[in-house]
Amino acid sequence: MEKIRLGIIICDRYRTCAGGKCFKALHNREGAFARYLGKDVVLVGYTTCNGCPGGNMEYTPDEMVKNGAEVIHLATGMLVGYPPCTRINYFKKYLESKYSLQVVLGTHPIPEKYYIEHQKLGTWNTESWQEIIKPLVQNKKECLDYN
Numbered sequence: 355m356e357k358i359r360l361g362i363i364i365c366d367r368y369r370t371c372a373g374g375k376c377f378k379a380l381h382n383r384e385g386a387f388a389r390y391l392g393k394d395v396v397l398v399g400y401t402t403c404n405g406c407p408g409g410n411m412e413y414t415p416d417e418m419v420k421n422g423a424e425v426i427h428l429a430t431g432m433l434v435g436y437p438p439c440t441r442i443n444y445f446k447k448y449l450e451s452k453y454s455l456q457v458v459l460g461t462h463p464i465p466e467k468y469y470i471e472h473q474k475l476g477t478w479n480t481e482s483w484q485e486i487i488k489p490l491v492q493n494k495k496e497c498l499d500y501n
């Protein structure tokens with residue numbers, strides 16, 4: 355069976371997070387991890403961006419790549435915080451350019467309470483945001499389950 359090696363980088367505002375939602379979604383192949391249905395997955399790194407402006411993006415992927423990472427997920431927290439990280443697209447571009455790996459925006463499904471609040475705020479009212487959040491909101495039951 356194909357084995358995918360991946361790393362996760364979270365927003366530092368959630369630095370004390372134990373990763374419960376990300377690990378659950380990875381195990382259940384939910385949210386952004388649905389792409390790995392039927393595939394074997396190994397988590398080879400987990401860290402935070404180290405706070406704005408995200409200094410860890412420059413160095414920590416080295417360790418993940420040494421452990422064989424082919425994909426790095428930028429955690430859902432970066433997309434749902436108030437405000438969402440304004441640097442995510444740059445991080446993606448940089449990591450893909452420097453490490454020649456794939457960067458996926460998001461991990462676990464977007465919890466319904468965040469979805470409702472951001473709908474009110476109009477946070478994701480652009481085509482590019484709609485594209486980003488699409489795999490993370492398509493299953494409403496999962497979104498409720500991640501509240």
Ligand code: SF4
Nearest residue numbers: 365403405406408439
């Ligand atoms: S907003 Fe972005 S740069 Fe700032 S702590 Fe969160 S992920 Fe890092």
